[in-house]
Amino acid sequence: LQFLYLIGPGPPSRGTMSHSPGRSPVMGPSVAKLEDQERKRSVPKKGVTAGPVGNTHAVSWLPYHSPGAMRQSWSCGDFGAGHVNGVEMCGCTVLKFGGSSVGGKMPQILNLIMKHASEGSTAVVVSAMGKTTDLLIDAADCACLSKIDAANAKVDDIRALVLRWVEELCQDEASKGETIEGVTALLEELRQLILGISLVMELSPATLDRLLSYGERLSAHVVASLLTALGTPAHPVDGADLIETNDKYGCAQVSWNETQARISKQSQLWPQSSVPVVTGFLGATKERRRTTLGRNGSDYTAALIGLGLGASRVIINTDVPGVFTADPGIVKEAYPVPELTYVEAMELSIYGSRMFHPRTILPLVEQRIPMIIRNTDDPDGPATVIMDPNAPSAVGTGNGRNAATCVTQLENLASLSLRSRLGHAEDTGGLADEGAQHLGLACTACLDEARVKIHHATFAAGGKAVHLVIPMAQVEEARQALTRRFEREIRHHELDELKVMAPVALLSLVRAPQAVVPKFFAALTAAGVKVRSTGQGSDSSSVSCVIDAHDTAVAVRCAHTAINLGHQIVSLVVLGDNKSSRGLLQRLVEKRRDILERHAIELRVVGWFHTCEMHKPHDAKAKAAHGLSEEGIDLQEALLRMDHCNGDAIPPGTRMSRLVPIRVLQRLRQMSCPIIVDCNRLDIDVKDFYRSCYQYGVHVVVSNAASIVRLGPALLGGQEREILAYDTCVGASVPMCEMIRKIHNMGETILAINGSLSGSCGYIASQLSTGRALSEVCRAVIENGWAEARLKDDLGGVDCARKLVVVARQMGYELEMDDIACTPLIDPECIEKLSDAQTDNAEELVGILAEYDRAMGDSMQVIRGQNKRLAYIAHMDMASLPLKASVAPAVVDLDHPSCMLRDTEVYISIDRMGPDYDTPLIVKGSGCGLAAPLGILGDILKTAQKLQGASS
Numbered sequence: 001l002q003f004l005y006l007i008g009p010g011p012p013s014r015g016t017m018s019h020s021p022g023r024s025p026v027m028g029p030s031v032a033k034l035e036d037q038e039r040k041r042s043v044p045k046k047g048v049t050a051g052p053v054g055n056t057h058a059v060s061w062l063p064y065h066s067p068g069a070m071r072q073s074w075s076c077g078d079f080g081a082g083h084v085n086g087v088e089m090c091g092c093t094v095l096k097f098g099g100s101s102v103g104g105k106m107p108q109i110l111n112l113i114m115k116h117a118s119e120g121s122t123a124v125v126v127s128a129m130g131k132t133t134d135l136l137i138d139a140a141d142c143a144c145l146s147k148i149d150a151a152n153a154k155v156d157d158i159r160a161l162v163l164r165w166v167e168e169l170c171q172d173e174a175s176k177g178e179t180i181e182g183v184t185a186l187l188e189e190l191r192q193l194i195l196g197i198s199l200v201m202e203l204s205p206a207t208l209d210r211l212l213s214y215g216e217r218l219s220a221h222v223v224a225s226l227l228t229a230l231g232t233p234a235h236p237v238d239g240a241d242l243i244e245t246n247d248k249y250g251c252a253q254v255s256w257n258e259t260q261a262r263i264s265k266q267s268q269l270w271p272q273s274s275v276p277v278v279t280g281f282l283g284a285t286k287e288r289r290r291t292t293l294g295r296n297g298s299d300y301t302a303a304l305i306g307l308g309l310g311a312s313r314v315i316i317n318t319d320v321p322g323v324f325t326a327d328p329g330i331v332k333e334a335y336p337v338p339e340l341t342y343v344e345a346m347e348l349s350i351y352g353s354r355m356f357h358p359r360t361i362l363p364l365v366e367q368r369i370p371m372i373i374r375n376t377d378d379p380d381g382p383a384t385v386i387m388d389p390n391a392p393s394a395v396g397t398g399n400g401r402n403a404a405t406c407v408t409q410l411e412n413l414a415s416l417s418l419r420s421r422l423g424h425a426e427d428t429g430g431l432a433d434e435g436a437q438h439l440g441l442a443c444t445a446c447l448d449e450a451r452v453k454i455h456h457a458t459f460a461a462g463g464k465a466v467h468l469v470i471p472m473a474q475v476e477e478a479r480q481a482l483t484r485r486f487e488r489e490i491r492h493h494e495l496d497e498l499k500v501m502a503p504v505a506l507l508s509l510v511r512a513p514q515a516v517v518p519k520f521f522a523a524l525t526a527a528g529v530k531v532r533s534t535g536q537g538s539d540s541s542s543v544s545c546v547i548d549a550h551d552t553a554v555a556v557r558c559a560h561t562a563i564n565l566g567h568q569i570v571s572l573v574v575l576g577d578n579k580s581s582r583g584l585l586q587r588l589v590e591k592r593r594d595i596l597e598r599h600a601i602e603l604r605v606v607g608w609f610h611t612c613e614m615h616k617p618h619d620a621k622a623k624a625a626h627g628l629s630e631e632g633i634d635l636q637e638a639l640l641r642m643d644h645c646n647g648d649a650i651p652p653g654t655r656m657s658r659l660v661p662i663r664v665l666q667r668l669r670q671m672s673c674p675i676i677v678d679c680n681r682l683d684i685d686v687k688d689f690y691r692s693c694y695q696y697g698v699h700v701v702v703s704n705a706a707s708i709v710r711l712g713p714a715l716l717g718g719q720e721r722e723i724l725a726y727d728t729c730v731g732a733s734v735p736m737c738e739m740i741r742k743i744h745n746m747g748e749t750i751l752a753i754n755g756s757l758s759g760s761c762g763y764i765a766s767q768l769s770t771g772r773a774l775s776e777v778c779r780a781v782i783e784n785g786w787a788e789a790r791l792k793d794d795l796g797g798v799d800c801a802r803k804l805v806v807v808a809r810q811m812g813y814e815l816e817m818d819d820i821a822c823t824p825l826i827d828p829e830c831i832e833k834l835s836d837a838q839t840d841n842a843e844e845l846v847g848i849l850a851e852y853d854r855a856m857g858d859s860m861q862v863i864r865g866q867n868k869r870l871a872y873i874a875h876m877d878m879a880s881l882p883l884k885a886s887v888a889p890a891v892v893d894l895d896h897p898s899c900m901l902r903d904t905e906v907y908i909s910i911d912r913m914g915p916d917y918d919t920p921l922i923v924k925g926s927g928c929g930l931a932a933p934l935g936i937l938g939d940i941l942k943t944a945q946k947l948q949g950a951s952s
Contacts, residue, residue, distance in 0.1 A: 094314045096125040096302035101376045102219050103130025106165040108376050114232045117275050124277045125302040126223055128215025132158055140211055143197035151194045159187055162218050175229035182221050190214045205249035210290045216279035224277040234275040239301055240284035247285050251294030263308030296357035307363040314371045321375040322384030323355050326407040326560040330553050336382045337404050341389040344511050347542050351508035352410035406510045407560045409552050414472045414502035420464040438463035450481035456506050458535045467533045472502050503549035510542045516563045517543055523562035526946050528697035529555045554697050557672050567600040570944045571671035576679035577610035579785030580703050582642050583933030589635050601944050604632035609660050628667050656689035669696040676700045681789040687711050694723050701939045705729040705802035713814040725943045728935035730803045734925035736908045744811045749913035753876045758800040759904035759927030760786045761825055761872040769869040774856045775849040782842045786928040791845050792834040797822040797887040800874050804885050823888035825872050827852055863891055871898035904928035
């Protein structure tokens with residue numbers, strides 16, 4: 001039994017199955033309480049009712065009245081309704097703008113503020129402009145080194161950054177002068193502070209917080225001044241006057257009750273009909289010493305202001321249109337989630353989303369205030385609404401695209417594993433002194449005391465085994481704390497050695513219905529991602545697993561594709577320049593749209609590697625990406641290049657890495673559903689390359705039996721075999737391998753396999769039986785691209801023997817090429833003369849074959865006289881071991897299965913043991929030409945479905 005400890009106020013009490021993934025989110029309700037509230041509430045808040053879908057606002061403007069009535073003017077119940085994602089909102093609005101918006105999109109934010117102010121009561125929270133915070137830290141660093149001139153130069157840079165918008169947007173000279181005067185005054189205070197730092201050459205946390213406050217204070221002053229100059233009265237408000245905190249400088253904890261009292265009192269004093277522009281990120285202690293709120297502090301400020309003012313909504317204006325289903329930097333197909341509950345949003349932030357901090361959500365829950373995250377540049381476009389799950393919504397919950405599951409990742413982590421030796425289950429020494437034989441609880445309590453943050457914990461074996469995930473930077477602290485705590489147990493060998501694995505990542509699904517969890521793990525397994533540990537969230541809507549850090553991007557993409565996408569993107573790299581690769585590209589040009597519509601799979605050829613131009617991609621973008629283009633190469637252009645590519649031969653045994661460098665696999669593994677399609681007919685050593693594909697989670701579709709045979713009897717081994725799809729190399733479009741696998745896996749006994757497995761040999765034998773000349777028939781085979789790279793492999797039976805080897809090995813039999821009695825289709829002397837000549841040298845080959853036309857014609861005349869035909873038959877006797885296998889020409893009666901074949905068709909006959917199987921099972925179909933590309937395409941689709949977690 002495993003337990004995932006999620007959220008709580010500290011170390012768990014005995015018998016409690018919850019643990020914080022970090023520190024408690026300070027003051028306010030616990031997540032357990034939030035979950036209980038969400039389950040129990042059924043009546044929506046007054047003034048929040050269902051309305052039509054749309055992003056329009058119809059909020060009436062209520063002017064501010066006397067100071068005595070000012071508090072009333074900030075309640076949301078007095079305003080009309082607007083809509084975001086179809087959710088009806090009333091008017092009192094808190095707008096928050098981040099540093100990138102304030103620093104780079106001032107005209108847009110001013111227009112948004114004025115629009116909202118014209119529609120209803122509005123408060124604004126702003127962050128420091130652009131790079132102001134970085135410049136302040138640089139100035140402090142210079143001051144600590146007594147480089148006062150360099151520090152003042154940083155202040156000058158801040159002045160230029162801040163006044164840029166004043167110069168551009170403020171047309172009234174008087175207003176511009178007042179704004180500049182206010183900026184100058186603040187910067188003069190800043191210079192004095194920097195001077196003091198330079199004199200003591202020291203920067204305390206309290207002083208740093210005071211210094212950083214100037215970034216937000218400057219922003220609030222400039223925004224308020226510009227609004228006023230443009231006709232919307234506004235005034236700056238120092239967040240330190242509203243938010244009371246403790247003295248934990250750098251990440252202060254907010255005193256909620258005192259903060260609400262301050263906001264209530266201060267808001268009564270704000271000027272009538274004026275928009276308050278509040279500094280985000282800032283607070284102050286009871287003694288009025290400045291503090292900062294840490295990461296996402298401005299969002300937290302907006303939530304606290306919203307709670308204090310009784311706002312109907314808090315709108316976070318940012319660079320993206322809401323919370324995405326995955327990190328868009330990793331998954332380009334990620335899209336915004338229309339709605340989240342408070343608990344879902346909190347879990348997202350805990351599991352790696354940097355969109356907001358868990359504490360940001362807590363104030364909103366108190367009065368069920370919705371928080372909207374939208375794009376500053378597209379305020380009426382898509383957005384995410386975080387709200388009470390019981391509040392009415394026009395888009396509904398749990399249906400369609402709104403039910404999207406979010407995939408998050410938390411990186412730079414390490415895992416710790418500790419296990420009690422089961423032989424000491426009844427005598428755990430120090431653990432027993434704690435009153436409970438629970439190693440997991442003892443470990444979490446120990447690390448909590450050492451202030452080591454625990455992101456994920458799983459217990460097993462009745463608490464005797466524990467797996468913890470912590471920040472990688474705290475590994476040594478954790479090791480020392482656990483070593484001290486369990487010193488006696490370690491000395492008496494009652495515990496196994498502490499195992500540390502780093503780096504790892506925590507991959508999580510949030511909003512995960514039970515139906516998607518199997519898809520999640522199936523997709524990871526298919527992609528070769530090793531899962532180290534798993535756990536489930538407190539409300540069964542989230543699930544997490546620990547993976548190796550280097551698998552993070554692959555895992556996120558595979559999980560997101562398997563669970564969320566309306567269609568799956570498959571990234572293909574095609575190897576080789578021959579009829580098979582050309583036919584595949586042609587089929588893709590013709591069939592891609594149909595495949596997308598029928599199977600919801602988008603096939604993208606992201607690279608093509610061939611021997612005539614090794615490592616020389618034509619596309620400049622592809623060159624920069626090691627020969628790959630994630631958007632897909634131009635298939636028509638690739639086909640044109642194939643017409644001018646002669647497929648230069650390379651020496652036998654050449655390693656595949658000469659054709660496809662390993663860096664290509666490293667790049668390919670970062671793409672969605674990566675598949676190598678090996679269409680090579682060359683004598684290339686592929687074993688190490690295929691193993692590398694397995695290591696990088698890249699699947700391989702193989703079209704030629706020669707490549708599979710070169711892997712050896714084990715077809716790689718164990719899990720490695722799972723990356724291979726090779727049905728095409730035996731029967732082209734005929735599912736011979738698949739059928740044999742199913743029969744074998746059902747436990748049926750196969751006594752023998754017979755068949756015409758080579759489409760080219762079958763065609764040659766049937767045409768010779770009609771009286772055509774050997775050289776003429778072989779010319780047709782070569783020109784149609786039906787032959788192997790060396791014609792002697794067809795005529796000598798080598799290709800047919802390879803296919804028997806593949807069939808045997810996939811059932812677990814060890815069969816080598818030397819174990820097969822191989823008789824050529826034609827005179828062995830002719831085979832020797834053909835030597836290693838490639839099929840590209842058609843005239844040379846035909847000239848050699850013409851020497852044997854007469855002799856072959858005479859033999860065939862005798863066969864026709866007997867009313868029989870020539871066939872080339874593969875046979876494998878599996879009734880006893882060792883297997884007996886052969887490929888040889890045979891003179892057959894006209895009712896033989898081979899005589900029913902047309903052109904390049906192949907067949908296989910399977911004899912099974914049992915009274916129900918008096919006659920063999922026979923399957924036939926095309927084995928060359930267009931059938932090969934179609935077979936390859938089928939293997940690609942089956943592999944893609946397996947990667948997607950669906951049944952193949």
